[in-house]
Amino acid sequence: MGMTHREYLWGDRIYGCSKCHTHLAAIESMVSRAFTGQHGRAYLFDKVVNVITGGPAERTMTTGLHTVRDIYCCKCGTTLGWKYDRAYETSQRYKEGKFILERNLLVDVEI
Template sequence: MQLRRRTKLLFDGRLVGSRFYCCVYCRNIVALHDDIVVKNFTSGTGRAFLFSHAMNILEGPKQVRWLITDIHMVADIYCSNCREVLGWKYEQAYRQENKFKDGKFVLDKFKITKAVESPLHL
């Protein structure tokens, strides 16, 4: 499997704000709280968050998948540190009412955790 690296760099490497989410397995920072688009999202495995951005992740190959709302082109996303699957990225929605999801990230709630405190640097 070939993975594409996706890292969000913020200014000089400092995190903006102090609220962020980490991989539950290795505590690698993967998303900022301010990037949550939908909090009551549902994935195939339970509750999830829809984020506008994610960081320190790897993207798997694109694939067509039937999801709850319809068929979508998606790519699984993995923690760049421990390689655990954390969710997926919406690459393309085929129905107009789902287009707002394009380019956004679904992170399963049970695979991420709120960080206790903000580090000074990534």
């Protein structure tokens, strides 16, 4: 097993893993701040890097049934949130392919 290649982001504000500061997302890819995760506030992003996805699971959330995959930091393995694979409610389909990152598990990274 070799070293994992990590992508570094540029932008006005970069969010990273709270444990190892690996770059995860730029503020420019944030879709919404109006989400709730397992540990409180969460953000919805179009693009997230340096994560590993788990297997698919169906979960009933406040907005209905979704197929999601937990996402983990590729460096330290911390669970950071999840990726939406499928939304069963038509009004929630905009989430498909997007990522939830939990605010309590993020830090602002200096570039």
